[in-house]
Amino acid sequence: MQARTLHDQATPNGQGFRDVTPAAVAGLRDTLHIVDVRQPAEFTGELGHIPGAVLVPLATLAAAARAWDPxxxxxxxxxxxxxxxxxxxxxxxxxxxxxxxxTGGMLAYRAQGLPSEP
Incomplete structure (x- = not known):
């Protein structure tokens, strides 16, 4: 039997993707493809970012996604x-x-005291 993935455990919503909690992301961050869509100043700013996250500002997402496995x-x-x-x-x-x-973005992630980098 195959192990359930984070996607399998995440909450479906009406838009075709699933919602996942900050704690779930933090617990598996070393094995996930985490894409932060904020601006560079936000990525390195007050809230920091999740260790291992890749910065892809929202305006550049479509171009960057062409190289990703769908x-x-x-x-x-x-x-x-x-x-x-x-x-x-x-x-x-x-x-x-x-x-x-x-869900809740970096505000929720940091409010829960989860590991981040500047």
Whole structure:
């Protein structure tokens, strides 16, 4: 029997992607493709970023995604969950099948005291 993945455990929503908690992302961050869609100053700013996250500002997402495996698990992150939700919907529309949005963004992640980098 195959182990359940984070995507399998995440909460489906009506937009075709799934919502995942900051704690779930933190627990598996070494094995996930985490894409932070904020601006560079936000990525290195006050809230920092999740260790291992890749910065892909929202405006450059479509171009960057062309190089990604559309069947890979991808977690999108932003400040509060709004931009990453839009990014997740865009990836689903582009044919990505295992897309997740981290609910509450970095605000929720940091509020829970989870590991971050400046």
């Amino acid at each position: 069947s890979a698990e991808i977690v999108l992150v932003c400040r509060s969950g709004g931009r990453s939700s839009s990014a997740a919907a865009h990836l689903v529309a582009a044919g990505f099948s295992r897309v997740m949005n981290m």
